[in-house]
Amino acid sequence: MSTPHTEPANESGDASGCRPARSPRPPRSVAEHRDAVRNLLAAGFRERPQGTEDTDLISARGRILAADVAAPGSLPPFANSQMDGYAVHSADLAAAGNGTGDSAALVELAVAAPIPAGSEPPALARGTAAPIMTGAMLPPGADAVVPIEQAVPDSFPAPESTPPAGAASPPAVRLPSGVPAGQYVRGAGSDIRAGEPALNGGTVLGPGQLGLLAALGLDRVTVRARPRVLLLTTGDEVVAPGHPLQPGQIHDANTTLLRSLLEEAGAQVQLTRVLADSPQELRDRLHADLAAGQPDLVITSGGISKGAYEVVKQGLEAEDVHFLSVAMQPGGPQGIGRVAGIPFLAFPGNPVSCVVSFEMFLRPALSSVTGLPRPRLQLSAVLREDSRSPAGKHQVRRGRYLPPAVPGGTGEVELVGGPSSHLVHALAASNALVHLPAGRESFPAGTEVTVWLLDR
Amino acid sequence: MSTPHTEPANESGDASGCRPARSPRPPRSVAEHRDAVRNLLAAGFRERPQGTEDTDLISARGRILAADVAAPGSLPPFANSQMDGYAVHSADLAAAGNGTGDSAALVELAVAAPIPAGSEPPALARGTAAPIMTGAMLPPGADAVVPIEQAVPDSFPAPESTPPAGAASPPAVRLPSGVPAGQYVRGAGSDIRAGEPALNGGTVLGPGQLGLLAALGLDRVTVRARPRVLLLTTGDEVVAPGHPLQPGQIHDANTTLLRSLLEEAGAQVQLTRVLADSPQELRDRLHADLAAGQPDLVITSGGISKGAYEVVKQGLEAEDVHFLSVAMQPGGPQGIGRVAGIPFLAFPGNPVSCVVSFEMFLRPALSSVTGLPRPRLQLSAVLREDSRSPAGKHQVRRGRYLPPAVPGGTGEVELVGGPSSHLVHALAASNALVHLPAGRESFPAGTEVTVWLLDR
Numbered sequence: 001m002s003t004p005h006t007e008p009a010n011e012s013g014d015a016s017g018c019r020p021a022r023s024p025r026p027p028r029s030v031a032e033h034r035d036a037v038r039n040l041l042a043a044g045f046r047e048r049p050q051g052t053e054d055t056d057l058i059s060a061r062g063r064i065l066a067a068d069v070a071a072p073g074s075l076p077p078f079a080n081s082q083m084d085g086y087a088v089h090s091a092d093l094a095a096a097g098n099g100t101g102d103s104a105a106l107v108e109l110a111v112a113a114p115i116p117a118g119s120e121p122p123a124l125a126r127g128t129a130a131p132i133m134t135g136a137m138l139p140p141g142a143d144a145v146v147p148i149e150q151a152v153p154d155s156f157p158a159p160e161s162t163p164p165a166g167a168a169s170p171p172a173v174r175l176p177s178g179v180p181a182g183q184y185v186r187g188a189g190s191d192i193r194a195g196e197p198a199l200n201g202g203t204v205l206g207p208g209q210l211g212l213l214a215a216l217g218l219d220r221v222t223v224r225a226r227p228r229v230l231l232l233t234t235g236d237e238v239v240a241p242g243h244p245l246q247p248g249q250i251h252d253a254n255t256t257l258l259r260s261l262l263e264e265a266g267a268q269v270q271l272t273r274v275l276a277d278s279p280q281e282l283r284d285r286l287h288a289d290l291a292a293g294q295p296d297l298v299i300t301s302g303g304i305s306k307g308a309y310e311v312v313k314q315g316l317e318a319e320d321v322h323f324l325s326v327a328m329q330p331g332g333p334q335g336i337g338r339v340a341g342i343p344f345l346a347f348p349g350n351p352v353s354c355v356v357s358f359e360m361f362l363r364p365a366l367s368s369v370t371g372l373p374r375p376r377l378q379l380s381a382v383l384r385e386d387s388r389s390p391a392g393k394h395q396v397r398r399g400r401y402l403p404p405a406v407p408g409g410t411g412e413v414e415l416v417g418g419p420s421s422h423l424v425h426a427l428a429a430s431n432a433l434v435h436l437p438a439g440r441e442s443f444p445a446g447t448e449v450t451v452w453l454l455d456r
Numbered sequence: 457m458s459t460p461h462t463e464p465a466n467e468s469g470d471a472s473g474c475r476p477a478r479s480p481r482p483p484r485s486v487a488e489h490r491d492a493v494r495n496l497l498a499a500g501f502r503e504r505p506q507g508t509e510d511t512d513l514i515s516a517r518g519r520i521l522a523a524d525v526a527a528p529g530s531l532p533p534f535a536n537s538q539m540d541g542y543a544v545h546s547a548d549l550a551a552a553g554n555g556t557g558d559s560a561a562l563v564e565l566a567v568a569a570p571i572p573a574g575s576e577p578p579a580l581a582r583g584t585a586a587p588i589m590t591g592a593m594l595p596p597g598a599d600a601v602v603p604i605e606q607a608v609p610d611s612f613p614a615p616e617s618t619p620p621a622g623a624a625s626p627p628a629v630r631l632p633s634g635v636p637a638g639q640y641v642r643g644a645g646s647d648i649r650a651g652e653p654a655l656n657g658g659t660v661l662g663p664g665q666l667g668l669l670a671a672l673g674l675d676r677v678t679v680r681a682r683p684r685v686l687l688l689t690t691g692d693e694v695v696a697p698g699h700p701l702q703p704g705q706i707h708d709a710n711t712t713l714l715r716s717l718l719e720e721a722g723a724q725v726q727l728t729r730v731l732a733d734s735p736q737e738l739r740d741r742l743h744a745d746l747a748a749g750q751p752d753l754v755i756t757s758g759g760i761s762k763g764a765y766e767v768v769k770q771g772l773e774a775e776d777v778h779f780l781s782v783a784m785q786p787g788g789p790q791g792i793g794r795v796a797g798i799p800f801l802a803f804p805g806n807p808v809s810c811v812v813s814f815e816m817f818l819r820p821a822l823s824s825v826t827g828l829p830r831p832r833l834q835l836s837a838v839l840r841e842d843s844r845s846p847a848g849k850h851q852v853r854r855g856r857y858l859p860p861a862v863p864g865g866t867g868e869v870e871l872v873g874g875p876s877s878h879l880v881h882a883l884a885a886s887n888a889l890v891h892l893p894a895g896r897e898s899f900p901a902g903t904e905v906t907v908w909l910l911d912r
Contacts, residue, residue: 241671350590408904
């Protein structure tokens, strides 16, 4: 039999602490519960830090860099040309003409052997210009590049017509005078110097970061292990998808929803189970799974409301888990604590309540404590229709966010489905959570509200 | 030997068409080239439509639903209770009291056997109220639910004290009068009815959509096959990460960058190769790989500039591929066409040019033609420093976007690194592309510009 409204006097303390029986406490605010979930995870990861994994670069996409990486070499590794053109001694092109007219005077230089990318060129003799390709090493002595478009002629001599360096009457090229030293040269280390910090530990590795590691010559990287989650769905009425329903039964959406959300958020779902409404079985299974898998976090769905058969509440009476109400709709009933020392969260059983609980509490905690996922993008949007929210509660509706016609404008949001937490079809048609915060009951069309984009 | 500025008279026509040699054409605009890339991919996928794959729900996250899915059954499958409370005949609670006072009169009903979720209850006799749990099937005859909080007493009788239905002197409960029919009842099919469209083909499957499929009892789903890409990086100077450099050589960042970007965008990179600057080898390898793998798209990086050794340009002279300039910086040189009938794109060789080419041209085309990825989030942001863009070019800088302090405000963006396309460390420190469009050269601090978020 359930005992509604039995929040402990102090949720971070011992549930067995002395307090008047059945004395209803005001529900916890959304912010208070979010802090409690973050603190729980932070303590868990402090006590048992995440391990690391060594992986190839491609497999590391979306993972978190475990430790600072310093550049093993400089980028670029050597001074090279930014353009297809001629490598020169800038002193050879010192202002030779009037220097004041609308076109600089041209200086004729002998053409040296061309420098393809990937080669190590000989020193450039004074008075010569070497055809050089973008990215090719600047020859010793050269300190500037003149783009091919500024040369006369403005195309390279055919390679076979270029005699060996020092041969008689090499072809000549005329180049503009007044070229400053360093023009179109990418200095060695101009992007990053050997030994400098390349990436900080904790960085989420996207294509750009992986590209940098590759450019630095690294083909493997050490990332943080994913947080491991044990996910339990409860309810005698719950049947796995793919199996037929008996009257009164429904298919299990929560395992798929929560597992997808967790994996999208960078966690690893170690094991999922659907458990019947037997408190004893729940307790036994949970302890066995915890001992076997040592997850970082346990999440249950269902069995924490005010009914007569609340399997999670009843099964975990003796554990350090507290069941409480959050001033939120849906997702008001919540459980939080530890089982066998492992952080434990209990979400309500309705699919939309699970999603809202995950987004409002667990996802921000994972972001903050483990570095993944990125917080949802939060935008302002104008409500397209009148809406109402229950007194004293932060209502979270599902909606379709419509971006502004031009960047910088304010988008709109239309609510999809009603506030009820079983509307999983409406959830699937939504791309945003719409916040109707506590302290206000009427939200007429045109009200600017905060939305969280579910796909960003 | 290269021939700069040899854009064909008509890029969608035959490169061998009659035109004056070396007659420079104005560079193509960013929008024109984006259209050309989209049209190329659209034609390719029209001629050879994407296949499909059958997969479990969890593996389908981020994939595209291949065809419309109709609901095989209704959700909820049966009328059920929205609350823990009492299932009643609303007629038994018709206004029995004054109906006008500040508290409704109470009506006493006999308590029937409780209805747990997952069971099929017997019909509810008139004059009785059955304890019912959230999600449990409404018994035949019942048409409303009174929440336990409104009952007197406001907790359920212990199950063992509830006598079998029809037994003498059952426990009684007092419930408020004036309960409307349908109160706290979730009607069968109130979320979706059997046969109604559940998800449209082309939908990107996130947690919410997968949760709906699970709720509908489906444990597998048919998704579109990923577009298959052949990715070639060129250059004598390019060495795979993990291998030592000789003087003049650099490590290959492009394969990692482009493969990560493509995979993040939902494509499957079938094969990657680093090729030396041999036009003959490039041509031979490419045709062999195309025959073996039949990719949907080929992408090369490097070898399309104005130098003397432009392996992609030279190797594909005889193919239906056009090399042109786009009025964009970086990423101006581009190649587009078909090889052996397969859509072909050539990107420039600098890492940042590859990323900008991918983001500006290929990613939007993939979004539009295949349905994945979602377009980058485009936001307005205020430049934190003065910047300049070359005349007539759309400059794409890398920057760090700083969101507004409150949703609805305008964020800021600070540029990271210079405009040069070799700055891969600066790229890795950025989270946005910053657009300085053509037609304007000066962008003082405070200018509002459009940014594309690279991680959203």
